[in-house]
Structures are given as C-alpha cells and as structure tokens.
Amino acid sequence: MVFLYSICQLYKKRKITILTIVMSAMGFAVIYYAMINYAFYQYPKKQAEKLVSYDIQNVYMLAYQVLYVPIGNEELQHILSFDHSLDNVEDVMSHGMFFLENSYDVGENKFYMQKSISSLCNLYNTDGIMIDYDVNKSEYGFAVAGYNYAMEYPVGSVYEDDYGIKYVITDHLKKNSHYIPDDNIGNAGINLDDVIILDYDYALSQNITLLYNGLTSYYIVTDNKLAVDELIDEANGKGLHIYGINNIEDKYNRDIKDYMWANGENYYFPLILYIASMISLLMSSMISVYVNKKDMGIMLVNGISKRQLIAMISLQNAIRIAASVVIAVFIWIYFGSRLTGAMKELTTKLIPWASIVPIVSYLLINELSINMIRDKKAYELLN
Amino acid sequence: MIELKDVTKVYKGDTYETYALKNLSLNIEDGEFVAIMGRSGSGKTTLLNIIGCMDSASQGMVIIDDIDISNASAHKLDVVRRNKISFIFQNYALMQQYSVYENIEVPLNARNIKGQKKRAAIKDIMNKLGISELAKKYPNQISGGEQQRTAIARAFVSDTKYILADEPTGALDYENAIELMELIKELHQAGKTIIMVTHDSQIASYADRIVELK
Numbered sequence: 001m002v003f004l005y006s007i008c009q010l011y012k013k014r015k016i017t018i019l020t021i022v023m024s025a026m027g028f029a030v031i032y033y034a035m036i037n038y039a040f041y042q043y044p045k046k047q048a049e050k051l052v053s054y055d056i057q058n059v060y061m062l063a064y065q066v067l068y069v070p071i072g073n074e075e076l077q078h079i080l081s082f083d084h085s086l087d088n089v090e091d092v093m094s095h096g097m098f099f100l101e102n103s104y105d106v107g108e109n110k111f112y113m114q115k116s117i118s119s120l121c122n123l124y125n126t127d128g129i130m131i132d133y134d135v136n137k138s139e140y141g142f143a144v145a146g147y148n149y150a151m152e153y154p155v156g157s158v159y160e161d162d163y164g165i166k167y168v169i170t171d172h173l174k175k176n177s178h179y180i181p182d183d184n185i186g187n188a189g190i191n192l193d194d195v196i197i198l199d200y201d202y203a204l205s206q207n208i209t210l211l212y213n214g215l216t217s218y219y220i221v222t223d224n225k226l227a228v229d230e231l232i233d234e235a236n237g238k239g240l241h242i243y244g245i246n247n248i249e250d251k252y253n254r255d256i257k258d259y260m261w262a263n264g265e266n267y268y269f270p271l272i273l274y275i276a277s278m279i280s281l282l283m284s285s286m287i288s289v290y291v292n293k294k295d296m297g298i299m300l301v302n303g304i305s306k307r308q309l310i311a312m313i314s315l316q317n318a319i320r321i322a323a324s325v326v327i328a329v330f331i332w333i334y335f336g337s338r339l340t341g342a343m344k345e346l347t348t349k350l351i352p353w354a355s356i357v358p359i360v361s362y363l364l365i366n367e368l369s370i371n372m373i374r375d376k377k378a379y380e381l382l383n
Numbered sequence: 384m385i386e387l388k389d390v391t392k393v394y395k396g397d398t399y400e401t402y403a404l405k406n407l408s409l410n411i412e413d414g415e416f417v418a419i420m421g422r423s424g425s426g427k428t429t430l431l432n433i434i435g436c437m438d439s440a441s442q443g444m445v446i447i448d449d450i451d452i453s454n455a456s457a458h459k460l461d462v463v464r465r466n467k468i469s470f471i472f473q474n475y476a477l478m479q480q481y482s483v484y485e486n487i488e489v490p491l492n493a494r495n496i497k498g499q500k501k502r503a504a505i506k507d508i509m510n511k512l513g514i515s516e517l518a519k520k521y522p523n524q525i526s527g528g529e530q531q532r533t534a535i536a537r538a539f540v541s542d543t544k545y546i547l548a549d550e551p552t553g554a555l556d557y558e559n560a561i562e563l564m565e566l567i568k569e570l571h572q573a574g575k576t577i578i579m580v581t582h583d584s585q586i587a588s589y590a591d592r593i594v595e596l597k
Contacts, residue, residue, distance in 0.1 A: 001492050012480035295478045301437065301470045302537065303493030305461035378437040382476060 002308050005299070006315040009292055016291055017320070020284035024324030027277035027284075029331045031357055143167035144197040147175040159196055173197075281324075281361055285317055285369040296373060297381030310370050317366045325358045385411040385434060385545070385576075390443035392429050403429040406443070409594060413544070416568070416577045418587035421596030427580040428549055430596070434578060435468050435547045436460040448544075465493055469538035473550035475530045477522040483533050484509075484518040490541035508536045512566060528559035535563070539570050546570075548579040552586055564589045 010017045145153040150172045153159055159167045175193060296309050373381065392404040403426040411417050421427050432438035433445055436452060439460070444453045452463055469490065470476070477486050484505065491501045509515045512532045522530050531551065538546050551567070552560035560583075568589050571577050579590060587593050 001495065004492070008481075294476075295480075298476050298478055299489060299493070300461075301435070301464070301476070302490040303465035303541065304489070305465065306457055307461070308493075377432075379432050382472070 001304075002311045002315065005304075006312045006319070009295065009312070010316055010319060013288075013291060016288060020288050021320055021323045021327065023284040024281050024320060025327035025331060027280040028324050028328035028358065028361075030277040031361075032328060140166050140168045143169050144171045144173060145169050146173050146195045146197075147193045149194075149196060153196070167196075169196075278361065278364075281321075282365050282368060285320070285365045286372060288316065288320070289313060289369045289372045293373070293381050297378055297383075300378040300381060306374075309373065313370055313373070314366050317362060317369060321358050321362050321365075384413055384446075384448065385409075385578075386444070386446040387430075387434075388444040388446075390430075390433065390440045390445060392426065392433065392438070393441045404433075404440070404596075407596075411576065411578060413576055414574055415592060416571045416590045417579070418590035418593045419578065419580045419596060420582060420584070420587055420593055423582075425596040427596055431547050431549050431578065431580050434545075435470060436464040467543055468545045468547060469541060469543045471531075471534050471538045471546065471548040471551045473553035475522070475527075475534045475554070477530055477533060477537075479522050482519050482521055483514060483525070486522070486533055487537045487540055490537060490543075494541055496541075504540050504542075505536075508540045511570075512536050527554055528563065531555060531559075531563055532566070535566065535570075539575070544576055546575050546577045548577065550581055551579065552581070552583070560586065 140158065143153075143159050145159075153169045155169055155171060157169050159169055173193070296312075300306065300309060387407055387409045390404055390407045390409075391402065394401045394403060407426075407430070419427050419430060429438065433440050434447075436447075436455075437460075439445075439455075440453060444451060446452070447463060447467060450463060452460060455463070478489075481489075487505050487508065488501060491504060496504070506515070509518065512535060514529060514532050514536060517525055517529060517533070522533070525533070531554070535551070538548075546567075548567070552563055555563060564586055567577065567579075577590075579587075581587050
C-alpha cells in the first residue's frame with residue numbers, strides 16, 4: 001500500500017515530480033562537478049604546493065635517468081641506501097620517499113598507463129585519446145603513440161612490447177603532451193612525445209607481474225648552494241640524477257592557470273555550488289511534501305497511519321534521488337565530456353564517491369522533509 | 384460506545400490560555416445519531432477532533448469501545464481511527480488528482496482490503512449513493528453535491544462503526560443538503576453511529592439526540 005501510493009502520488013503530480021527530479025539532478029551534477037574538481041585538480045595541486053611552499057629553490061627531486069620514472073626493486077634499494085645516507089647530512093632539512101600509485105615499465109620509450117590518468121593527460125594538451133577504441137581485448141590491448149612516434153606507428157598499426165603482448169595504436173598525442181600523475185606530490189609531469197602509452201589494464205589481464213607501484217624520494221635542503229652541489233655530486237656518483245622543482249612549478253602553473261576549476265583562487269566556488277545544490281535538493285523535496293500535505297491529511301483521516309505516511313515520503317525521496325542521480329550522471333557524461341574530453345574515465349573514478357553523496361543527501365533531506373509532517377496532527381495537515 | 388469524562392481542551396500560548404472545551408462529559412451509545420450544536424468557538428470541531436483521534440484532550444478521559452485513548456500514543460490513535468472511525472468534512476476533503484473511485488478506495492487500501500471484496504464494496508456503496516456513473520471522473524469535474532456523496536461513500540465503504548461528520552451540508556444548497564441528510568439517515572439505519580456537528584437546526588433534526596455546547 002505504501003509503495004502503491006508513493007508511486008501514485010509521484011505519477012498523479014508528475015509535473016511537480018519532474019520539476020523536483022530535474023532540480024535534484026542539476027544539484028547532483030553540480031556536486032559531482034565540485035567533487036571532481038577538488039579530487040582531481042585542487043587536491044593534487046595543494047599537495048604540490050605543500051611541498052614547494054618551503055622554498056621552491058631548495059626542493060629537489062631524485063629520480064632515475066628521467067624525471068619521475070618510478071623505480072623497481074633493485075633500483076629502489078639503490079635509492080633507499082642513498083636516502084638513508086642523508087640522515088645525518090648537514091643542510092638537508094628534510095628528505096623522504098613518496099609513493100607513485102600508477103605503475104610503469106622502465107623499459108626504453110614505453111610506459112604503462114592506467115586509463116584513468118588519460119583525463120589528466122587531456123588537461124595537459126593531449127585531448128583526443130581514444131579510450132573506448134573497440135578492439136577485441138583477448139587479442140590486443142590499445143596503445144596511444146607519442147607525437148614523435150606518429151610516423152612509425154600510424155593509427156591501426158600494431159605495437160608489440162617486450163613481453164610479446166600486442167597493442168593496436170588507437171591515437172596519437174599532440175606535441176608536448178605531458179602526463180601529470182594524479183595524487184602524487186610534486187606533479188612534475190613527464191613529456192610524452194617519445195613514449196608509447198600501453199593499456200595498463202590489458203597488460204595486467206595478461207598476467208604481467210613486472211608492473212609495480214614505485215617510490216621516489218624528495219629532498220629539501222637549506223639555501224646553502226654548496227650543500228646542493230654536494231647532494232647533486234653524491235647522487236651523480238651513484239648514477240642518480242637530481243632535479244630542482246622550481247622548473248616543475250613554473251610548468252604546473254602555466255598549464256593550470258587558465259583552467260577555471262583548477263584555479264586556486266576559486267577554491268570556495270565549488271563549496272558555494274555544493275551548498276547551493278544541497279539547498280536545491282532540499283527545496284525540491286520540501287516542495288513535494290508541501291504540495292502533498294493535504295492529500296496526506298486526507299489519507300491520515302482515512303486510515304493510513306503516520307508511520308505509513310513517513311514511509312511514503314522516504315520512498316518518494318529515494319525514488320526521486322535515484323532518478324536524479326541517473327540523470328545527473330548522464331548530464332555529467334554528456335556535457336562534462338565537452339569540457340574535459342575524458343569524462344567517462346573521471347566518472348569511473350567517481351563512482352564510489354558518487355554513491356556516497358546521494359546516500360548522505362538522502363538521509364539529510366529525508367529527515368528534514370519528514371519533520372514537516374512528523375508532529376503535525378491530521379486536522380493540521382487537512383487545513 | 385463513546386464515553387467522555389470531564390474532558391478539557393486548552394490551547395496555551397506564552398501569554399494566553401484558551402479553553403475550547405471545559406469539563407465536558409458525554410456518552411454516545413452504539414447506533415445513535417447525535418447532532419452537536421453550538422455557537423462559533425464553542426468547541427464543536429475540537430470535540431469531533433478528539434473523538435476522531437485527530438487531537439487529544441488536555442485533561443479528562445476519552446474511551447472508545449473500552450479503549451482509553453486519553454493518553455494514547457500517536458500510533459495507537461492511528462490504529463483506533465483506522466479500525467473504528469470515518470469522517471465526512473464540510474469541504475469534502477477529496478484528493479483532487481484521484482478519481483472518484485480512487486478516492487473511495489483509500490480507506491479500503493488502508494485496511495488492506497483487496498481484490499473482489501474491495502471492488503464489490505465500492506460498487507455497492509456507489510450504487511446506494513447514485514454515483515456509479517462518476518467512477519472515472521475527478522472531483523473538479525463533478526458538482527458539490529456529487530463530491531459530498533463521494534465523501535460519504537468513502538466514509539461508509541470501510542464499514543467502520545463511527546461516522547463523524549463536520550458540517551456535512553455546510554457547502555451545499557438547501558435541496559442538496561436535504562437530499563444528502565436523507566441518505567445519511569438511511570445509512571444510519573443500517574446500524575452506524577453518527578456524530579454530526581452542525582449549526583443548522585433543521586439539519587440537526589435528523590438526529591436522534593442533539594447536544595448543545597455552550
């Protein structure tokens with residue numbers, strides 16, 4: 001009976017139902033947008049800023065051959081021994097390791113990439129990566145060739161890696177494309193002109209176990225130039241390279257400054273949108289309760305209990321929010337893709353959070369809308 | 384049987400206290416048709432709300448079929464109301480987006496009466512009240528008299544023992560009002576207990592007993 005009347009009320013007042021669902025959907029879409037902005041742009045940027053805030057002139061990154069190439073077990077031990085040797089070195093203010101979540105092969109000119117990072121590649125001038133290239137994955141993975149490989153590997157050609165796994169080249173990157181690892185301190189970026197990006201998921205599915213997460217290290221030294229030189233000399237002596245992060249920061253800011261959502265000056269903008277969206281969601285639910293108030297009073301005097309009415313409101317809120325979320329995701333995929341070019345990847349990453357937001361919103365909104373009738377007597381609802 | 388013993392209803396604000404009912408005692412026997420009269424503000428509707436489990440008394444006892452509802456929880460009041468009481472209102476209280484048929488079936492759905500039994504009960508009451516042809520119409524498509532017949536059908540369809548009517552003819556013209564009272568009288572003769580609030584002495588004359596509130 002509760003289900004019957006819940007559906008019935010939504011249908012009978014379908015204009016207001018559609019209006020509230022659309023309002024809620026827009027609210028969710030904005031919330032998702034704000035979340036993605038924070039998770040994928042603001043947070044990594046803040047992490048980077050945290051590191052460089054000491055003094056960008058004095059922060060140095062250590063890496064193997066190429067800036068930010070992750071390290072395998074053997075190389076890791078090498079770096080760790082160097083890292084430990086700095087424990088008591090004067091002028092080294094702080095040093096430590098940080099974790100690179102995504103894994104790459106260290107082989108020459110190739111690079112395993114999780115699909116999800118393609119969205120960030122896109123942000124840094126690599127739009128056009130065809131993530132959804134329709135290939136039979138039991139035979140081929142997909143690969144995207146860097147700019148300098150465009151002639152050697154045209155779209156549709158097959159690249160075979162050192163393990164004998166074959167990949168179809170689905171697209172080429174624009175010149176000077178960079179990969180910025182998400183969620184990593186430093187965010188220096190790797191120039192992708194001379195790399196072939198291989199489908200990480202596909203490689204994993206072929207039981208390649210040589211992919212690993214990596215550690216790299218950072219050093220913060222005093223402004224003693226001599227100390228810096230000694231550090232560099234010591235690293236070079238061990239076959240390692242040290243890079244100043246100031247160049248990284250310049251590049252980072254240059255790439256990011258025109259992107260409104262990632263601009264640090266707009267930090268409060270997503271928060272304001274989030275609050276506005278929550279108000280929109282709440283209003284849509286309250287409007288619905290308000291327009292059904294008299295009907296609820298009529299139901300109450302005709303034998304339907306207050307508990308059943310509350311269950312009806314809860315169910316209607318759940319239906320409305322579920323429908324809103326579905327629409328919001330479609331809005332997000334359709335319009336969002338025009339903004340960043342790889343929204344499907346972001347949406348995939350968002351799913352765990354995307355499911356929490358409606359649940360939290362539902363609990364809050366449901367409580368507030370139920371409060372509109374909880375203490376009301378039947379005759380008060382009727383009037 | 385409905386028993387009210389020293390029932391008082393007081394509305395309190397920060398600076399005022401208004402007595403809607405003061406030390407009212409009243410017994411209503413099963414099968415009686417009682418009209419409650421009184422001037423405006425005498426507490427007629429308040430009394431009906433208390434008997435109908437829509438409001439509770441500030442003091443005193445209200446007993447319906449040996450169930451003391453004076454201090455009952457909201458849920459217990461819901462249960463008593465569902466099992467024993469139906470209402471007819473002056474403004475009909477029909478759901479505008481629901482058809483005549485759908486309005487009449489609400490109390491049956493609330494009591495989980497389904498299928499053939501439900502359809503037969505609705506058909507029967509609609510025939511008795513002469514509104515069979517209106518089943519698919521919506522309240523805004525029928526006249527005031529027809530709307531009140533729909534409300535009466537809804538009150539009687541669930542076979543509750545007590546029917547509470549608050550100015551049931553208040554929005555109707557004289558002819559319709561008399562016609563409707565004849566119908567209510569006829570339904571009362573089938574064994575229902577009817578408690579009706581009215582300010583019209585001619586309408587009240589249909590009752591077995593008139594209680595005047597002062």
